[in-house]
Amino acid sequence: MAEIFCQHGLEGEGLVLMGEATAVRQDIRPLRIGLLNLMPDKPGTETQFARLLGASPLQVELILVQLESHIPRHTSASHMAAFYRPWDVVSRERFDGFIVTGAPVERLEFEEIRYWDELRRIFDWTQTHVHSLLTICWGAQAAVHHFHQMPKHLLPGKYSGIFRHRNQAPNSPYLRGLSDEIEIPVSRWSEVRREDLPSTGQLRVLLDSDSVGLCLLEDVNRRALHMFNHFEYETMTLAEEYTRDIGRGVPAPLPQNYFPNDDPSGVPVNRWRSHATMFFSAWIDHIYQTAPFDLHQIGPLEA
Numbered sequence: 001m002a003e004i005f006c007q008h009g010l011e012g013e014g015l016v017l018m019g020e021a022t023a024v025r026q027d028i029r030p031l032r033i034g035l036l037n038l039m040p041d042k043p044g045t046e047t048q049f050a051r052l053l054g055a056s057p058l059q060v061e062l063i064l065v066q067l068e069s070h071i072p073r074h075t076s077a078s079h080m081a082a083f084y085r086p087w088d089v090v091s092r093e094r095f096d097g098f099i100v101t102g103a104p105v106e107r108l109e110f111e112e113i114r115y116w117d118e119l120r121r122i123f124d125w126t127q128t129h130v131h132s133l134l135t136i137c138w139g140a141q142a143a144v145h146h147f148h149q150m151p152k153h154l155l156p157g158k159y160s161g162i163f164r165h166r167n168q169a170p171n172s173p174y175l176r177g178l179s180d181e182i183e184i185p186v187s188r189w190s191e192v193r194r195e196d197l198p199s200t201g202q203l204r205v206l207l208d209s210d211s212v213g214l215c216l217l218e219d220v221n222r223r224a225l226h227m228f229n230h231f232e233y234e235t236m237t238l239a240e241e242y243t244r245d246i247g248r249g250v251p252a253p254l255p256q257n258y259f260p261n262d263d264p265s266g267v268p269v270n271r272w273r274s275h276a277t278m279f280f281s282a283w284i285d286h287i288y289q290t291a292p293f294d295l296h297q298i299g300p301l302e303a
Contacts, residue, residue, distance in 0.1 A: 030059035031096040031287055032295065034130070036087070036122065037064060038103035038139065040074040045101060046083070048232040052280040058288050065090055069115040087118070091125055094298040096291045097283070098130040102137030102230075106190045107154060110145055120146055126224075128300045131291040133224040134283060140217075140226035141192055147222065148203065150196045159186045160238060161256030162271060163229075165209045172206055172218070173286045174225060174279065182275045183257075185233040186212050187241060192228065225283070231276040235268055 033053060039045040046064065053060050066084040105113050123146045126133045135143040144150040162183050167175055191213050197203050207216035217226040238255045245252035260266035292298060
């Protein structure tokens with residue numbers, strides 16, 4: 001992970017980059033966190049998650065994972081070869097945590113996506129080889145569809161901006177220290193709805209919004225969190241998406257509650273960074289407290 005941090009210049013941001021010689025002298029082992037990166041801008045997405053995971057005082061080994069059935073078009077083959085490992089190789093290993101990102105395919109039906117079958121196999125694999133699963137945006141929609149048959153609903157227009165969310169479970173170990181109301185970046189063309197939640201109560205709502213609906217679900221039985229929005233976004237990410245969409249002729253709305261005075265030439269103020277850091281640190285901390293020390297003991301989840 002230190003190599004990835006150095007690749008993006010993160011050593012200058014106050015993160016402690018621990019070499020292997022120092023790490024092995026400590027009594028705790030690094031937490032193995034896999035990142036299945038489905039976003040087109042892979043280096044940018046790596047940076048976003050590396051910053052948040054690296055803010056934890058615990059040792060974290062970040063393993064970047066790529067699909068076998070999809071070749072990235074926007075990231076160089078040399079970058080993929082240098083930093084990513086194919087899923088069919090890492091599938092023989094076990095992980096303390098595993099993150100599945102979003103992907104720019106949410107207006108397609110799940111079955112229309114060329115790597116849908118492989119992603120379903122990965123979701124099933126997490127149930128026997130991963131201690132805690134965290135899915136993001138479209139990745140979260142895909143996960144609740146796979147595990148709970150929840151449908152995805154297209155929106156009449158894109159949800160884009162910074163929206164206020166309610167903390168519905170302040171006693172959750174994942175929301176420890178978060179305020180009763182927090183602001184979170186949102187960027188999506190579709191949603192999953194509360195009325196489609198399983199009647200069995202398997203999914204617990206942790207964060208939601210009057211404006212943009214469900215945000216964070218916990219699946220206790222599967223040790224999984226499903227985040228439909230973007231805590232990981234950096235200050236200018238929504239601005240970059242807006243500029244990209246307008247340049248392509250996509251009828252994307254101006255992100256709400258984001259640009260000063262709704263002026264796209266202004267520099268936005270980051271109002272979510274502290275809560276994002278707290279959320280990811282809480283996730284890492286909970287993994288540390290609950291995962292077995294021996295990785296080989298990570299096995300099938302109890303029914």
